[in-house]
Amino acid sequence: MCGIFAINKTNLTSQDKHIVNSSLDFRGPDFQSSCTEYNGWTLYHSRLSIIGLGEENNQPLLTSKGALVYNGEIFNYKKLGRKYFNKIFRSDTKLLFQLIIENKLDLDELDGFFSFVFIDCNGKLKYAARDALGVKPLFSYSNKNLLGFSSEASVFNRLFNLGFNSKSLEEYASIRYPVFSGSYFNKVHSVNPGSCFVNGDHFDLKTFFLNQTCKPSIDELEDALSKGIKTRMVSDARIGLLLSKGVDSNILRNLSKINNLYSVGFTGDEDLDYVSKNINFKAKCLYCSNQDYTDTFSELIKLRGEPLSVPNEVLLFLVARKARKDGIKVLLSGEGADEFFGGYDRIFTWASKNIDRFCLNEFLKLYSYKPPNQNSHVYECFKNFFDKYKTYNTFEKVRIYFIKYHLPILFRRLDFSLMAAGVEGREPIANKHILKLALQYNSHELMSGGLGKIPFRKILAKYEGFNFAFEKKVGFPVDLKDVFGITTKITNYEVWFNKNLEQLGL
Numbered sequence: 001m002c003g004i005f006a007i008n009k010t011n012l013t014s015q016d017k018h019i020v021n022s023s024l025d026f027r028g029p030d031f032q033s034s035c036t037e038y039n040g041w042t043l044y045h046s047r048l049s050i051i052g053l054g055e056e057n058n059q060p061l062l063t064s065k066g067a068l069v070y071n072g073e074i075f076n077y078k079k080l081g082r083k084y085f086n087k088i089f090r091s092d093t094k095l096l097f098q099l100i101i102e103n104k105l106d107l108d109e110l111d112g113f114f115s116f117v118f119i120d121c122n123g124k125l126k127y128a129a130r131d132a133l134g135v136k137p138l139f140s141y142s143n144k145n146l147l148g149f150s151s152e153a154s155v156f157n158r159l160f161n162l163g164f165n166s167k168s169l170e171e172y173a174s175i176r177y178p179v180f181s182g183s184y185f186n187k188v189h190s191v192n193p194g195s196c197f198v199n200g201d202h203f204d205l206k207t208f209f210l211n212q213t214c215k216p217s218i219d220e221l222e223d224a225l226s227k228g229i230k231t232r233m234v235s236d237a238r239i240g241l242l243l244s245k246g247v248d249s250n251i252l253r254n255l256s257k258i259n260n261l262y263s264v265g266f267t268g269d270e271d272l273d274y275v276s277k278n279i280n281f282k283a284k285c286l287y288c289s290n291q292d293y294t295d296t297f298s299e300l301i302k303l304r305g306e307p308l309s310v311p312n313e314v315l316l317f318l319v320a321r322k323a324r325k326d327g328i329k330v331l332l333s334g335e336g337a338d339e340f341f342g343g344y345d346r347i348f349t350w351a352s353k354n355i356d357r358f359c360l361n362e363f364l365k366l367y368s369y370k371p372p373n374q375n376s377h378v379y380e381c382f383k384n385f386f387d388k389y390k391t392y393n394t395f396e397k398v399r400i401y402f403i404k405y406h407l408p409i410l411f412r413r414l415d416f417s418l419m420a421a422g423v424e425g426r427e428p429i430a431n432k433h434i435l436k437l438a439l440q441y442n443s444h445e446l447m448s449g450g451l452g453k454i455p456f457r458k459i460l461a462k463y464e465g466f467n468f469a470f471e472k473k474v475g476f477p478v479d480l481k482d483v484f485g486i487t488t489k490i491t492n493y494e495v496w497f498n499k500n501l502e503q504l505g506l
Helices: 014-027 077-085 092-101 154-160 166-175 205-210 218-231 247-256 270-277 290-304 312-325 337-341 345-353 360-367 377-387 394-419 432-438 454-464 492-503
Strands: 002-007 036-038 041-047 061-063 066-074 112-120 125-130 139-143 146-150 188-190 238-242 261-265 284-287 328-332 424-426
Touching: 002 014, 002 066, 002 112, 014 041, 014 154, 041 066, 041 112, 061 092, 066 092, 077 092, 092 112, 139 154, 146 154, 166 377, 166 492, 205 394, 205 432, 218 247, 218 432, 218 454, 238 247, 238 312, 247 337, 247 454, 261 270, 261 312, 270 284, 284 312, 290 312, 290 394, 290 492, 312 328, 312 394, 337 394, 337 432, 337 454, 345 360, 345 394, 360 377, 377 394, 394 424
Parallel strands: 238 261, 238 328, 261 284, 328 424
Antiparallel strands: 002 041, 002 146, 036 041, 061 066, 066 112, 112 125, 139 146, 139 188
């Protein structure tokens, strides 16, 4: 898990190099390279070492055949090494490099999450690719003949004083992230999940929907989850688990048998009370004070150089920092379950009841923090998106949106808040194998009595009992008015929006 930077510009000033390093060094506390020139490009890499801990695996990886900067994990790297080279690789980075230079790379074959840039021996950009679901970030910057890529969009704003994109701030006001703009800054965009900047898409969600067959049994789903967890346990560093009262993290706890459990919240939080008082396991619980929160909030916005998406990012950072002090460098989390299996109960219940009648205004009223006006940029973006899926029923339209656009927001949230603490986040549920199974279930099989994720709940009931597994979701709230000491008539959402922009001077 790392920070990467590549730009087709050499002779960066010392100030430019300082900006690159200071913008990305938090993503790689174990090693930061210098800005290295290669055939007309400048490359930089900061490393959090998880697989192949030795310094021989530091990057950029440079040879006469090409240059690679890579962020992520390829969990089946040993299997691919045997398949293509009849050789045991000790590093997924070196396996990826070898696949590229020998023209044997099939991005769809990689089991894991990644973003990487590869420059060939002639200085030509051959890959700027991102994993299928968008777990790892990759931003592009282009201006005339200048082209760059990075794990953090803000580095380009700091280098070129680009300014905030007004449309992105409109999206932030409505849905807390520039979902459609791709970044907060002018001339900076997000490389789409499942695509390569050079070669186009390597993953198409539509094909997964078109290949629906019959629903898997609960045992088959549990087996797939166990395999997903096993692959995400590949590590040369210690692993922990983020735990709440929710279905997803407790499935991970039961199937993984991880003993390093972490939870975070304020005094009186229901999730934290459950974790701290449960006699069936022992977890480390971090209680956050209002002062801890406000201090950390300011620190993270300064580091990121853009708004945070939701209040829980602050808490995730604090608990990850605690885990890192304990020697943990990987934390598992349950992202993907809600999007794959209909876990946003209110929205997916609405979708299942209106299966043949999709109304954009109703969806936006349920989904948006502040529903956009019908003549707005945000509204038009949503309309254009859903118009592409007119042949799908309402439930599948909504599920496609959550997988394609909402899920990457959660990945970005976890990626930044944990990387800022020097910890890698992994999501065992969010992989293509489980996605393929999830899409075999229809709305009737996923939803019941106002609850989603019914197959997940049935698995958890085997370990924790029916009542716990089928309890209504509580959420993970932060009382921002109390945290920031605000007594005026204003909503928590308005507090969050205003405080983020205030910190950024907007």
